Amino acid sequence: MFVNVGGVENLVEAKALTKHFGTFEAVRGIDVEVRRGEAFGFLGPNGAGKSSTMRMVACVSGRTGGELKVLGMDPDRDGPKIRARIGVVPQLDNLDLELTVRQNLQIYGRYFGMSRQRCREKAVELLEFAQLADRADHEVEPLSGGMKRRLTIARSLVNDPELLLLDEPTTGLDPQARHLLWDRLFRLKQDGVTLIITTHYMDEAEQLCDRLVVMDGGRIAAEGSPSELINRYSTREVLELRFQPGAEKPDLERFAERVEVLPDRLLLYTQDGEHTLAKVHEHGVQPIQSLVRRSSLEDVFLRLTGRTLVD
Amino acid sequence: MQTLRASWFGFEKHWLWYRRNWRATAVSSFLSPLLFLVALGLGFGSQVQSTALIGGVPYLQYLAPALVVITAVQGATFESTYAIMSSFLWQKTYIGMVATPITPAQVVYGQVMWIGSQLFVRSVVFVVIAVALGAAGGPGIGLAVLFATLAGLAFSCPLIAYSATLDKPDSFNTVFRFVLMPMTLFTGAFFPVSQLPNWLLPLVWLTPAWHGIELARGATFGTLGLLPALGHTAYLVAMIAVGLFFSVRFFHRRLAV
Numbered sequence: 290m291f292v293n294v295g296g297v298e299n300l301v302e303a304k305a306l307t308k309h310f311g312t313f314e315a316v317r318g319i320d321v322e323v324r325r326g327e328a329f330g331f332l333g334p335n336g337a338g339k340s341s342t343m344r345m346v347a348c349v350s351g352r353t354g355g356e357l358k359v360l361g362m363d364p365d366r367d368g369p370k371i372r373a374r375i376g377v378v379p380q381l382d383n384l385d386l387e388l389t390v391r392q393n394l395q396i397y398g399r400y401f402g403m404s405r406q407r408c409r410e411k412a413v414e415l416l417e418f419a420q421l422a423d424r425a426d427h428e429v430e431p432l433s434g435g436m437k438r439r440l441t442i443a444r445s446l447v448n449d450p451e452l453l454l455l456d457e458p459t460t461g462l463d464p465q466a467r468h469l470l471w472d473r474l475f476r477l478k479q480d481g482v483t484l485i486i487t488t489h490y491m492d493e494a495e496q497l498c499d500r501l502v503v504m505d506g507g508r509i510a511a512e513g514s515p516s517e518l519i520n521r522y523s524t525r526e527v528l529e530l531r532f533q534p535g536a537e538k539p540d541l542e543r544f545a546e547r548v549e550v551l552p553d554r555l556l557l558y559t560q561d562g563e564h565t566l567a568k569v570h571e572h573g574v575q576p577i578q579s580l581v582r583r584s585s586l587e588d589v590f591l592r593l594t595g596r597t598l599v600d
Numbered sequence: 601m602q603t604l605r606a607s608w609f610g611f612e613k614h615w616l617w618y619r620r621n622w623r624a625t626a627v628s629s630f631l632s633p634l635l636f637l638v639a640l641g642l643g644f645g646s647q648v649q650s651t652a653l654i655g656g657v658p659y660l661q662y663l664a665p666a667l668v669v670i671t672a673v674q675g676a677t678f679e680s681t682y683a684i685m686s687s688f689l690w691q692k693t694y695i696g697m698v699a700t701p702i703t704p705a706q707v708v709y710g711q712v713m714w715i716g717s718q719l720f721v722r723s724v725v726f727v728v729i730a731v732a733l734g735a736a737g738g739p740g741i742g743l744a745v746l747f748a749t750l751a752g753l754a755f756s757c758p759l760i761a762y763s764a765t766l767d768k769p770d771s772f773n774t775v776f777r778f779v780l781m782p783m784t785l786f787t788g789a790f791f792p793v794s795q796l797p798n799w800l801l802p803l804v805w806l807t808p809a810w811h812g813i814e815l816a817r818g819a820t821f822g823t824l825g826l827l828p829a830l831g832h833t834a835y836l837v838a839m840i841a842v843g844l845f846f847s848v849r850f851f852h853r854r855l856a857v
Contacts, residue, residue: 383692400700
């Protein structure tokens, strides 16, 4: 049975939210709503204002202007109360390296005021979830990056949060470790935990997010589900053509709905990539390499900002 | 009440660590008083003639209560520098703590509670060893435990505030060399401050070590007047209060922006 604990359906509501650091405007007036049960993403390059937004939602950083409600409460007034009901996975691990894996989980439960008995039980459960049961009584320091990340995520669940904030959860991990983490996050979503994820990986956003906003320069450039955004801002397929370095790139505007010129290649936006490639060949253009693929959020970002996500 | 409870969890984190590692720290808290008392009190002290200036007591007994204070101030220095910086910058454990209902101020209180308890335990160990070596000048040396803890915290709290403003550990060496070292040598632990040039005295009076030593030695030999006792204690408490005030401010600035 679905229980509406806080009496709100929008776990996060922001209107004209801003954050300044001195004269630097990190967040320049954004409107965001995150609904209960969804996985919501902030996609954007480094410096887009994602982390600043996350810190305001996590109630560790006050807002400069605008309105913000988290779980129906005002972070300025009810910070500790809100923090008691959310989980935070920070961009950089802040585990206690001198404690054991198990102790890290237990003491974190204590920070939420849970009884020692409850912390012990919860630690056992979370060790299982993070697949770290065989390392339970090892120190944290020598663990691999992926293991530390899993422990950090497990730790953020110690208080059974209604809302989980993940800031760049898989940055710096190898592909295998990323997939393992994504699997854990899917499970949480199925269990009804609301997720907010920041990332500059478009595949991560596509995999995990029901809805997302594209952020750039402290503003929201677009909002929607991954497929909506792709439909709205890109074509079905993309033809990538690579030419000899230094060679002049031919003008192929007439073969596609839109052409993006990148330093090393051309992107032709089209409904049928193979068909476009055939026409390009017919025309006598000889790229050294060609690739047809589906449009992705990367293309959406490129369209919206004229830049690529990861420089 | 809520604050005390939340601060306690910060203390508990250290306790969790201590439970597994107390043996390592125990060795140093036993060994250091033993070595100092034997070398300076028994060894060096055997060559020192007792004078009226040091109250006519054996040098070993003159030294012991002051060494309790000096050891506490030194311990406080190490607990309030690299350990604080690491919790901000290297392990970042403070950042993890303030993502929970715990506030930056409560992080400070928990940290200070832990340091205070460490200083207290070490001082108890010191006094027990002093008694065993015959270095106790009187039953009042028991009070040296409290005064040493107080003096240690009086140095610790402002130092925690200072550490919270730094981004690299370079300036800690300056603190060790130009604050801790002179404070160890010239605040009356090894010889009466009346032997120092007059112009230096105001500087000595600023140090928590001098106030702690006056209290600890006075209590040991029963020469402590009520008014001086209150004055020294008030000064140390004021240093703690000011240090806490700035620590809370700087922790907040660092953790909640």
